[in-house]
Amino acid sequence: MKLPLGIHVGERLSLDQTYWQAEFADQNGFESVWVAEGRLARDGIVPAAIIASRTRHVKIGTGVVNNKSRNAALMAVTFKTLDEVAPGRAILGIGAWWEPLATKVGQPLSKPVTSMREYITVLQAFFRNELVSFEGEFVQMRDVRFDSMYRENKPVDIPIYVGAVGPRMLELAGEISDGVHMDFLLPPSYLVGARAAIDRGVAKRTDGRTGIDLTQIVACSVNDDDPQEAIDACKAFLTLYLCQQPHIAEHCGVERDLVDRLQEIAGWPATPEDIKRAMRLVPNSLVQNVTACGSTDDAVQKLQAYHEAGVRCPVISTLGDKEQTLTRLAQAVKG
Numbered sequence: 001m002k003l004p005l006g007i008h009v010g011e012r013l014s015l016d017q018t019y020w021q022a023e024f025a026d027q028n029g030f031e032s033v034w035v036a037e038g039r040l041a042r043d044g045i046v047p048a049a050i051i052a053s054r055t056r057h058v059k060i061g062t063g064v065v066n067n068k069s070r071n072a073a074l075m076a077v078t079f080k081t082l083d084e085v086a087p088g089r090a091i092l093g094i095g096a097w098w099e100p101l102a103t104k105v106g107q108p109l110s111k112p113v114t115s116m117r118e119y120i121t122v123l124q125a126f127f128r129n130e131l132v133s134f135e136g137e138f139v140q141m142r143d144v145r146f147d148s149m150y151r152e153n154k155p156v157d158i159p160i161y162v163g164a165v166g167p168r169m170l171e172l173a174g175e176i177s178d179g180v181h182m183d184f185l186l187p188p189s190y191l192v193g194a195r196a197a198i199d200r201g202v203a204k205r206t207d208g209r210t211g212i213d214l215t216q217i218v219a220c221s222v223n224d225d226d227p228q229e230a231i232d233a234c235k236a237f238l239t240l241y242l243c244q245q246p247h248i249a250e251h252c253g254v255e256r257d258l259v260d261r262l263q264e265i266a267g268w269p270a271t272p273e274d275i276k277r278a279m280r281l282v283p284n285s286l287v288q289n290v291t292a293c294g295s296t297d298d299a300v301q302k303l304q305a306y307h308e309a310g311v312r313c314p315v316i317s318t319l320g321d322k323e324q325t326l327t328r329l330a331q332a333v334k335g
Contacts, residue, residue, distance in 0.1 A: 002062055003039045003181030003303060003304060003314070003332070003333045004013070004031045004214060004312065004313040004314075004334050005030050005031065005303075005313065005314060005315070005329070005333060006030060006031050006032035006033065006034055006061075006313050006314070006315035007021055007022070007025045007030055007032070007033050007034070007315065007316055007317075007318075007326070007332070008026075008034045008036060008063055008217045008315045008316065008317040009021055009033060009034070009035055009036065009051075010021060010037075010038070010042070010317070011036065011038075011041040011042040012036070012334060013318075015114060016048065017228050017322065018042075018047055018051070019047075019050065019051065019054060020046075021033075021318070021322075021326060022051040022055060022058070023054055023055060024326060024327075024330070025055075025058050026055035026056060026057050026058040026250060028330050028334075029330075030058055030330070031058065031059060031313055032059040032060070032061055032091070032215070032313065032315065033051055033058050033059070033060055033061070034061045034062065034063030034091075034093060034181070034215075034271075034315055035047050035048040035051065035053070035060070035061070035062055036038060036063050036064075036164030036219070036286075037062065037064070037065050037066070039101070039303060040100075040101070040105075040296065043102065044062050044063075044065050045065070045078060045082075047184075048061075048062060048082065049081075049082060049085055052082060052085040052086035052089065052090070052128070052227070053085055053086075053087075055086070058089070059089045059090075059091055059206060060082070060086055060089055060090055060091065061090075061091030061092070061093045061094060061161065061181070062076065062091070062093040062094070062305045063093045063099055063163070063181055063217065063315065064093040064095040064161075064163035064181060065093065065094055065095075065129065066094070066095060066096065066097040066102075067095070067096065067097075067115060067116055067119040068096075068102060068107040069097070069098045069105075069300050070143070072119050072122040072123055072126075072139050072146055073122075073126065073132075073141065075094075075119075075123060075127075075154070076122075076123050076146075076270065077146065079092050079127075079156070079158045080126075080127075080146060080156050080158075083156050083157075083158060083299055088157065088234065090158055090161050090252065091158070091160075091161055091179075091286065092123070092158050092160045092161070093161045093163055093181045094116075094119070094120070094160065094161070094162060095162065095163025095164065095181075096109060096112040096115070096116060096163075097109065097279065097335075098245055098247075099247075100268065106295065111137070111138075111317075111330075112169065113139060113168045113169055113172050113179070114137060114138065115137070115138040116137070116162065116169065116172060117172055117176065118134070118136035118137065118138050118139040119138070119139055120143055120160055120162075120176055120177060121134065121136075121139075121176070121303075122134050122215075123158075124134075124160070124176075125332075126145070126146065126157050127155060127157070127158050128155050129145065129146055129153055129154055129155040129156075130145060131143060131144070131145045132144050132145055135145065148276070157180035159179060159213075160177045160178050160179075161173075161177060161178060161179035161180060161181040161213070161215065162177045162179075162180055162181065163180075163182075163183065164180050164182065165182065165183050165186070165247075165248070165251060167194075167197040168197075169201045169242070170197035170198050170201070171197045171198065171201040173198060173201060173203040173204060173212065174197070174198035174199060174200065174201020174204075174205075174212055175177075175201035175202070175204045176201075176205075178212055178213060179212050179214065180198060180212065180213070180214050180215070181195065181215050181216070181217070181315075182214070182215065182216035182311070183216075183217060183248070184215065184217045184218070184219050184237075184241065184248075184290075184291075185219065185238060185241055185251075185252050185290040185291070186216070186248075186251050186252055186290065187252060187253065187289045187290050188306050188308075188309035188311075189309070190251055190252070190307040191306075191310045191311065192309075194310075194328075195310050196212070197282060198212065198214070199289035208219050208251050213312055213313075214310055214312050214313040215311065215313045215314070215315050216306060216312055216314060216315060217315045217316075217317050218291065218292050218302070218303060218306060218314045218315065218316055218317065219234050219237055219238075219290075219291040219292070219293070219317050219319055220234075220291065220292045220293065220299050220303075220316045220317060220318055220319065220325055220329060221233040221234050221256045221291070221292075221293040221294075221299075221318070221319040221320035221321070221325055222293070222294070222295065222296050222299050222319060222320070222321070222324055222325040222328050222329060223294075223295075223321055223324065224295050224296055224328070225296065226293075227259050227293075227295045228284075228292040228296075229319075230293045230294055230299075230319075230320050230325075231284055231287055231288065231293045231294055232279070232320075233293070233319040233320030233321075234287050234291040234293040234319055234320075235279045235282050235287045236239070236275050236276065236279050236319075237291075237319055238279075238282060238286070238290065238291065239262060239266065239275050239278050239279040239281075239282055240266070240270060240275050240289055242254060242258075242259050242282075243259075243262050243263050243267075243268075243270050243275070243278065244263050244268065244269075244270065246259045246263070252286075252289070253290075254286065255287070258281060258282075261278075261281055262278045262281060262282075265277050265278040265281075266278040270314070288302075290305075292316070293319075296328045296329065296332050298333075299325075299329060300329065300332045300333060303316070303329070303333070316329060
């Protein structure tokens with residue numbers, strides 16, 4: 001492909017759509033498939049394992065799982081197992097959980113950067129096949145390791161990508177991880193500060209690496225017959241995100257007053273009807289600043305803008321007419 005692409009699959013897709021998109025990606029030169037896990041709608045590990053078993057070439061990442069709901073040892077052995085299913089193709093994408101969900105399930109966010117550092121440090125020790133002892137504020141391990149009785153225990157090469165947005169988490173990712181997997185709805189201009197934060201972290205590394213990878217999820221919708229319909233698909237998604245994860249507003253240039261007005265219309269949990277009423281307040285220009293939508297040419301130009309801003313591999317998330325969006329973008333970027 002002229003432009004490396006990944007694809008992001010999540011609960012907005014049926015499982016049949018998920019597997020079709022993953023197999024399409026595998027057969028059409030996509031680099032990676034990233035399986036989302038966010039709302040209490042669908043687990044990310046089960047579909048990732050099924051995708052791994054149905055594909056042969058594409059890398060399979062989680063985009064992202066959180067560092068609260070799974071013990072670090074269980075997370076390590078889960079990805080060791082995924083590597084058995086798809087050797088050399090598993091990527092662990094991990095992020096802090098988000099509010100208010102984290103608090104609602106009894107795991108409120110506290111010192112997210114500290115807890116992420118501890119968690120990743122332990123994961124990396126497991127992946128090196130070490131005996132792990134660790135006494136942290138959030139993570140404790142006492143003389144544990146991979147301990148299969150029936151096959152050799154050996155290191156596994158599992159790249160760790162941090163789902164980061166804020167500067168402190170981006171800096172941590174640069175310091176200790178293999179890559180950053182950035183979230184939806186951040187404009188290309190956001191990459192200037194983000195890359196600077198990553199570089200500050202890279203400067204602290206002690207392993208000799210001079211850089212890490214950067215991927216970003218980009219919401220995409222294509223309709224060459226009715227570009228406004230494609231824009232509206234992304235507009236509904238942006239409205240939902242602003243209502244339920246309002247921290248993203250400050251990063252994508254949305255005034256707090258607009259967020260407040262949207263949340264008055266679409267509370268928690270918002271219904272599709274709530275979102276349809278609220279999205280009337282969101283202008284096209286805002287949507288097109290943070291998504292790739294409209295005609296095929298419009299979307300490809302925006303993906304290229306992300307790439308030129310520093311995103312090595314844009315990871316498309318299809319909205320609206322999902323099949324048309326995926327197939328036309330794939331065809332448009334093939335070399």
